[in-house]
Amino acid sequence: MTKTIEPTRSFRAHRRNRARWGLALSAGLTIAVAVVFILSMTFGSVTVAPIDVVLATIGSPTEKWHTFIIYELRLPRAVTAVVVGLALGASGAIFQRLLRNPLASPDFLGVSSGANVAVVAGFVLWNLTGYQLSLAAILGGFATAAAIYFLAGRGGISGYRFILVGIGVSALMASLTSYLLARATLNDARAAMTWLIGSVGMAKTSDIIALAIALAVLLPASAMLGKRLRVLELGDGTATALGANTRVDRALLMLAAVVLVALATAAAGPIAFVALMAGPIATRISGRADESIFRAAAVGALIVQFADLAAQHVLATPISTGIVTGFVGAPYIAWIIIRANRSGAA
């Protein structure tokens, strides 16, 4: 992942350039998210021109019914796409950087599938609602991630064995979910199923609020911690020598990542592979090793936004967002394999 720094340039000049470039990139990505945000509220069975979207959003609509369409119908979905995408992108990047493994995403680490089962179990077995479900998702995500961590064994997470374990655990979680649904009362099963189909259009207000608060706190926090990630990326030994308290940093970052992905899952159901792709794409865009969690989050938001646009408008029948990201993410995995084949290191 990390590219070597050209030795000809002085370290300081390099950092200055890099900071400037990073700032420009972040600004560009923010603008892109904002533009797609407005665009996503333009389309629908009634088209509202982008300018009218803006006017309605700031409270002076061209037509009175614009307010209803924007505020009641399209804004919740558009906001969900952004916050879910931000959360997935950030958590994926954190995992990947922390574990130094491009495949270390919540999809393979079991966090998503664990959160899934927890939400279904909470709903079906204990009739939890709202924030209780969000909490269940967090606990489920943690428990599964911990299980995979321990199952993967010595040196597991930084190697590749955890992927196998993760695939196995995800399969187990899927079976458990089916089992829970089979035991559930019909009404519960129905409601759980609607959620399991996974779509940003399904999010409840409480989910969005929980996720937004978590993002407001955790995104800056992990960005700050992330600055120390570079120290971490030098490796534990070096970092310890430099006096950084890597253990606490790692734990906090991991905590933030699990909370974010669990809340995103609680809000929109399983949306596959976004966390896997966001970080590497951000790196590609910046053209160098990019340790900004914010930029990865922004890329995540863009992916979910586009995926949801496609899910809603490409086919005659709207499909769920997760189907689109699954369809897009898989070729990316294929590409990882091909790249590994070429370099001979898998």
Place this chain on the structure above:
Amino acid sequence: MPEDPSGKVSLPLIVDRKTTPMRRRTVLSSLTALTAAALVLAGCGADAKDDASSAGGAWSYTAGDGKTYTADKTPTRIIAHAYAAKALMEFGIKPVGIYADGKVAEDVGLQGVDFTGIEILGEEWGKIDAEKAVTLAPDLIVADWWPAEGVYSGQEEGVEDSAKKLSELADVVGPAQGDSIVGVIEGYATLAKSLGADAAAIDSAKATFDEAVARFQAATAAKPNLTALAISPYDDVYAVAVPKYAPELLDFQKWGLKVIDPETPDPEFPYWESLSFENADKYQPDVLLFDDRNAPGGQEKLASQPIAANIKAYAAGAMTNWPAYWLHTYTDYTAQLDKLTTFIESADENTGE
């Protein structure tokens, strides 16, 4: 109340249009406060008076939820659930938009209705295009009221949130579903009259219907021992309808047809007794009545099950369809009753046990 007779679920299950509603749900909060005031006609200043037939004048209607809704002029831009729309249209009231539980062209309850010029806002249960609905600027929304759940069709739990926003556009009203289809039809007649329908046409439709009921009663009186079982073979389930929750079956019982009451309705979902196909011979009626929403799928499903040969009525070919949960008009009910009357007249009382 169209219910899903299947007691089992597995991934990926989607709320299915035939299964439709997850009726018998928790009670939803009553109608949301009307926020978009410019879009609705608030019931301010109108006197609640019963005679509201004069178009253009003040309007009031007591709906199935027990509340009296008023407006200072008779609503004209109506969005209705497809079945409600059919009921209103029979009495000459044409809505501007409808939403259906399934494909309008395929829904057995919507055959022969001309929806030209009416915006179709949804053709799948739980999905209503609220965006299009806004542009129609409705001043009334009409649907069945389900007393058990305390909601109108289209506002049930499980319906998409955006679809539920429909209720913020205008008052939702409609007669209550109860223990008889006749009550529902009369409820729509009252509503249609308040909206300006021709009372004479309504009375003539009712007269024709009353004759059909008389013929049906005569047919059942001639076969006092004829038993019928209302079923919906579905997935891995042989679902037997519980008449208590099927208003048309209650009507049939009232008019002399012995529709079998299943012994052990599902505890979770008492609209049906779900039997596995291995036990499909539990009841041996003289005639089988298939849920016509699934026709001919239901008969094909049973035909593919070897046990079918052990159900005497099936083996004897003594079967027909039953209009399941969709009747809303005198015309439809008359036609369905006449079909059943003919069927009963030719049925054999000694097929079953």
Place this chain on the structure above:
Amino acid sequence: MVATGRPSATAAPTTTTPPKVSIAKRIGLGGGLLLALGALAVLAFFSIALGSRSITIGTVFDAFFDPSAISPDLTVIRDMRVPRTLLAIAVGAALALGGTLLQGVARNPLADPGVMGINAGAALAIVTAIMLIGVQSAGGYVWFAFIGAGISTVLVYGLAATGREGATPVKLALAGAAVTAVFSSVTSAVVLANVDALNEMRFWQVGALSGRFMPVFWQLAPFLIAGSALALFAGRPLNTLALGDDVARALGQPVALTRSILFAIIAVLCGAATAAAGPIAFLGLMVPHIARFICGPDYRWILPYSALLGPVLLLACDITGRVVTAPGELQVGVVIGIVGAPAFIALARFRRLVQL
């Protein structure tokens, strides 16, 4: 256990030809086969005797020994439970043999038709055939299942096996996960577009044996039986392949041709099994390992053991699914997932990954 040779020329194979089996061991293994056959018979009997309708043991015997007797009980046994049991046996054998072949060809102990996305490919092809082309009968869409299974086999193996290291378990599992993700996304999109078919599909999609009777069995049995029979003769070439490509070549085996033929048999087995019971994962993973545990690395013994133990496991899971959520039914695919996923994890965790 599995041969540990690597395909690259640099790594020397570490095992030689399977040791000659002594007469005593041969008798022991043969006895084991008889034991497995006995277990299969017992489970088949339970599968026929148990169900939501309670039928006395005496009646169960009547169904077979008194052909003239007719009653609803006998209909349930002869026409509903027997076909289901037969189908379970055929599907179990096909999936277990498919998994064994796959592990042998890919020389990878984590290879499984489910994990590798082969069943997902077959499922997509079947859904496409039914919904977009309008094929109705199992005998019709099974051909599409073969094509789908074949395409995904080639895709996954091709993706994983290129590169210097060959098909490592991680690459195979990843490629399988990727292909499964794409195929099941498309399957979901196709199914969601047609609500009517969704009902037909939703039980089948998780892997289920219910509601399948004699006509389906007769349509699929030829493929399942023919595929299984061919697979049973693959012991010798699999043993040779296990030595590594170079040794196999030196022994005069046309490696590429052998692989292609074996992959074709896998596609037939998995395609037909998926057409019969939906995409079931992990059965093909577990059974070969159990077989290997019993009889060692010789595929000439592993194959017949798999052919018997596959149905044993599938029937056991199917019966469990009928019992735990009675009077409802838990799909057999779910039960196998709950049993099989931990097995997969244990294999991934405790086997040395280099030996692939």
